[in-house]
Amino acid sequence: MKIKWLIAGLIPLILLVGVLGWVLKNGAGVEQDPAAPIEVLNIERIKVTVSGFELNVSNTGPETLKISQVMVDDSVWDFTVSPSQTLERFDDGNIVINYPWVKGDPHLIKLITENGIITEGEVPVANLTPMPTWENFLNYGFIGFYVGIVPITLGLLWYPFMKRFKRKWINAILALTVGLLLFLFVGTLADGFEIGAEAPSVFQGNMVVIIGAVLTFLLLIGFDQYQQKKLESKGYSPYAIALLMATGIGLHNFGEGLAIGSSFALGEAALGTFLIIGFTLHNITEGIGIAAPLLKSKPRFRDFVLLGLIAGAPAILGTWFGGFVFSPIWGALFLGIGAGAILQVIFVITKMLIEDHKKFKEPSVSWLNLSAFSAGMLIMYFTAFFVKF
């Protein structure tokens, strides 16, 4: 019986293998050679060095390709590729071009393969790419600290002030937090798509953002519900919510660090400086948000330190990552995760708000809450002016 049962399962599988094998061997029936060679050469990163440019490239196309010529600013230029001019599928190469670049000028690099397929790379503003020295490492760390930990801590400082609020106002602050977070969610997602679009198409950057966001959201929901079961009687633990929030915001701040680090790496120091100022202002509100769920509990001092660190420190990691090892696909993944985490926090706080209002037999969406929610979004909208161009 058991064998019969197994065979019943195997038959479709064997047939499927047969069909696939037949198609692979005989083609799909439509005889057509590709009209032009399909070559996809991907420039992952362009470093500006003292003597010229250094490009990390990868062959993400289906075929082996050969880099035969390099042009910089409409001039054929000398170059070396290691390990080899010929890159097999998914091979990485490092191209070194000695070129007298001009500080502040844009430079256009064209890589031409044997079949005449051109891949363009742009240095929008030529400036030395920071090298991962200890000094730079420290400096980047400070930027991250400045952008992440400092403003969030400053935001948390409002806690004693907010502490005196009545339940109605505490709920309003929570609604404001939802507003802030909704803005952050959309922003993080959009940033993710933007960076994801720069990744090689074979990696499907946009899908990476979505998968990262959805999986993170579901995982955190699942984890949350598991904890709820364990603490059935106690209901939501305010500290747990604040922790979740800090985690979500932390991932978001990782993205901000990434943006700052990579803008310095791309030679756009002025943009980087603007981003620092903008994000710092922006992030103060995040501290308020994290403190909000704690208003009904009795947090200890070290809780604040921990929350500040969890929410702020990823900005440091992001700055390092963006400055020294940035690649679009990783950026897309991290921002996707960040978006998912923020969405989960929105979900939890909204649920908490609704339940709280139900308990007191009030409408879930009061005028006060709606105003606070709108205020949260508007605060984010206007502070974001500092980082958008």
Next chain:
Amino acid sequence: MDKEKEEQQKISRRDILKIGSVGAVGLAGSYFLNKVAPYTGTANASSHNNHKKNNGHANHANMTDNSKTSGYKMAERLLTEFDYGKVSTLPNGQTLRTYEVVAIDKEIEIAKGIKFPGWTYNGTIPGPTFRCTEGDMLRFNFINQGSHPHSIHFHGIHPPEMDGIEPIYPGQSFTYEFEAKPYGLQVYHCHVLPLARHIHKGLYGNFIIDPKTPRKPAKELNMVMNAYDLDLDGANEFYTVNGYAFAFMNHPIKIKKDELVRIYLSNLTEFDLLNSFHLHANYFTYYPTGRDDNPSQFTDTIMQCQGERGIVEVRFPYKGKYMFHAHVSEFAELGWMGFFEVE
């Protein structure tokens, strides 16, 4: 009330001070940051010394490369090879020259390691340099073995039926027959629509009609200025002479001191209005359309529009290397550059 007190105790004044100190450290950090951050000021651009050390003059892979690739060999061959056709005499005593011209789709190496899917006459870009004397009867047996309809349109004076604007379809053939006139330098090219595409793909070449009284003996060179648009965006990536980028950079054209050099120069660059020829450290005489009776120029730089051509005559008074290139710097740096080496 009790609860509130308890909460107040949890966050004491001392705690607020502690939290405040974290902020203060942050502010101090930001101050420090401004002091040490190298990004607020300006990063160091690469210095001129570095440029000299690293780049010198040998910035072109093609310049330091001495290998004789197939593309170079083609350009070198076209420099000195003239196709006089199969010569016979007609009953009336007139010289008859018969040429075989085959249109072939062929991949051409146009710069080191770069393949171009070309359309060619007899397998090269540019096509062969046909040569004859004024008054000869010419017969071009054209066979189209390519994948598209093509033709040969010759510049010069001939009956309109022989003008080559009728497409000859793949597998078909046609014979162009006319008398060679006027003397000078002509060009020929395909004249099938879309014109720019057919010409750009490589169907063109020089066509020399010598005067009845022969010109002074000289070292004769054939140069066709052309270009290639690899991604079909209407802008060329490579500019060449005789079809191969930097052909005569590594393999300078050898000349003898004081020897008369005669260059049959034409411009068949597509997608750019003009091309030019500039010679370093010397002057030359330029005869437009290769006519001695045209006003000539004594200069070191001339320009030609698409289809324009002329004869350059020059002697080199000193030994050494003389650079020549398009005076549009962009074209020069994209391949249209070379040397005469005078010995």
